[in-house]
Amino acid sequence: xxxxxxxxxYLIVGGGIVGLTIARQLRISKGKNANxxxxxxxxxxxxxxxxxxxxxxxxxxxxxxQSLKAKVCGAGAREMVAWCKERDLPVLPLGKVxxxxxxxxxxxxxxxxxxxxxxxxxxxxxxxxxxxxxxxxARSATGEAIWVPSTSVIDPxxxxxxxxxxxxxxxxxxxxxxxxxxxxRENQEVSTPKGSIGYRHLINCAxxxxxxxxxxxxxxxQYTLLPFKGLYWKLDEKSGIGxxxxxxxxxxxxxxxxxxxxxxxxxxxxxxxxxxxxAWGRENYRGLDGVQxxxxxxxxxxxxxxxIENKQGFRLLAYQEGRRYCKRWFAEAAQGILxxxxxxxxxxxxxxxxxxxxxxxxxxxxxxDFLIERxxxxxxxxxxxxPAFTSAFPFARYLVDNYING
Ligand SMILES: Cc1cc2nc3c(=O)[nH]c(=O)nc-3n(C[C@H](O)[C@H](O)[C@H](O)COP(=O)(O)OP(=O)(O)OC[C@H]3O[C@@H](n4cnc5c(N)ncnc54)[C@H](O)[C@@H]3O)c2cc1C
Numbered sequence: 001x002x003x004x005x006x007x008x009x010y011l012i013v014g015g016g017i018v019g020l021t022i023a024r025q026l027r028i029s030k031g032k033n034a035n036x037x038x039x040x041x042x043x044x045x046x047x048x049x050x051x052x053x054x055x056x057x058x059x060x061x062x063x064x065x066q067s068l069k070a071k072v073c074g075a076g077a078r079e080m081v082a083w084c085k086e087r088d089l090p091v092l093p094l095g096k097v098x099x100x101x102x103x104x105x106x107x108x109x110x111x112x113x114x115x116x117x118x119x120x121x122x123x124x125x126x127x128x129x130x131x132x133x134x135x136x137x138a139r140s141a142t143g144e145a146i147w148v149p150s151t152s153v154i155d156p157x158x159x160x161x162x163x164x165x166x167x168x169x170x171x172x173x174x175x176x177x178x179x180x181x182x183x184x185r186e187n188q189e190v191s192t193p194k195g196s197i198g199y200r201h202l203i204n205c206a207x208x209x210x211x212x213x214x215x216x217x218x219x220x221x222q223y224t225l226l227p228f229k230g231l232y233w234k235l236d237e238k239s240g241i242g243x244x245x246x247x248x249x250x251x252x253x254x255x256x257x258x259x260x261x262x263x264x265x266x267x268x269x270x271x272x273x274x275x276x277x278x279a280w281g282r283e284n285y286r287g288l289d290g291v292q293x294x295x296x297x298x299x300x301x302x303x304x305x306x307x308i309e310n311k312q313g314f315r316l317l318a319y320q321e322g323r324r325y326c327k328r329w330f331a332e333a334a335q336g337i338l339x340x341x342x343x344x345x346x347x348x349x350x351x352x353x354x355x356x357x358x359x360x361x362x363x364x365x366x367x368x369d370f371l372i373e374r375x376x377x378x379x380x381x382x383x384x385x386x387p388a389f390t391s392a393f394p395f396a397r398y399l400v401d402n403y404i405n406g
Pocket of ligand 1: 013014015016017018019039040041042045046047048049050051052053054055056057058178179180181205206207208209210213229230231274352353354355356384385386387388389390391
């Protein structure tokens with residue numbers, strides 16, 4: 001389809017969960033006459049993070065109270081679960097246990113429970129006996145664990161598919177095969193292979209390419225993407241390891257990764273992962289796919305700087321995660337939460353995603369919260385990492401209420 005109307009009131013770049021929920025919120029807030037257009041570079045919706053994640057509706061226990069993540073995550077999980085139920089989309093209300101895998105992770109339990117209280121998340125400390133009743137296969141290095149009953153799993157692909165069809169019936173124009181190529185800022189016009197389109201307000205939701213799009217507007221200069229790949233293995237049903245809930249390690253809160261955990265998908269299959277191993281390109285899902293040598297050089301440069309400076313415990317992270325490319329070391333990480341697991345219980349699977357993780361080059365640190373940069377007629381959403389899927393509906397409301405005028 002060619003671009004027919006050449007002026008969008010709201011032009012959204014990127015048709016992932018963030019772009020789609022913002023389109024929905026704009027329709028609600030600005031009414032039926034607003035011309036809302038979504039540009040998606042792929043031939044289908046949900047080809048990147050939004051169609052490649054664990055589908056866990058996070059409770060909001062991890063995030064410091066003053067963070068944007070804390071503001072939108074818990075409410076987001078409740079809203080997404082209700083939205084799915086209203087549409088008969090699958091929801092698994094599993095609940096989650098968080099276990100320390102090393103003795104020194106023990107004190108994090110109280111810190112996390114404190115955050116849970118501040119963020120209004122129902123969570124409690126359980127002892128070894130309660131843990132073995134709830135989740136007999138799980139292991140805690142200290143005996144104690146955290147139980148979060150509200151955590152659920154949804155089917156992200158089903159959510160995206162349903163959302164797209166609802167938005168289309170609301171007269172929102174979702175154009176596929178329509179990458180943002182460049183912008184003429186003076187005339188507020190974007191070019192795509194399907195033609196040019198003007199905008200009154202542009203919202204950049206380009207995920208793994210959000211920094212590149214922002215840079216074309218002179219925004220977000222100090223941020224650059226550092227892609228981290230999330231690989232999963234499937235738990236062999238014949239392993240004899242029965243998993244009742246979601247099992248997560250108590251994470252290293254300095255970095256925005258949660259550690260190797262179990263994820264049960266809505267069809268009942270159990271996966272272990274995702275890793276956070278460096279990827280060699282923004283869309284380097286397999287082998288050398290998506291590798292562009294100039295970009296890989298830039299990624300290697302930034303990884304080396306992070307390694308040398310060792311902020312946020314980066315050396316340990318690089319060492320632990322780098323090894324997880326190898327099945328044996330991945331299995332070792334998974335044994336931290338599931339001691340009976342053997343490497344032979346892990347089956348290869350094609351589940352893989354890449355996090356749109358931003359590095360703040362001015363501080364030399366991985367960004368941990370969501371980031372929003374406002375230009376004159378543009379808003380850029382950077383670092384829409386986990387839990388952006390969980391948080392999507394209230395995040396979209398927050399963004400439209402606070403950043404988008406006229
Ligand atoms: C392995 C993994 C597991 C995760 N697990 C969870 C979880 O359990 N729970 C949770 O809440 N979150 C999870 N997340 C995070 C979550 O998936 C993302 O935060 C969320 O999907 C981000 O949505 P998005 O719309 O910003 O990005 P995307 O889904 O990547 O969408 C961005 C879109 O922009 C398009 N685009 C890019 N450049 C252009 C351009 N130039 N022109 C036009 N279009 C463009 C892309 O093709 C893409 O479709 C996980 C992420 C990963 C990688």
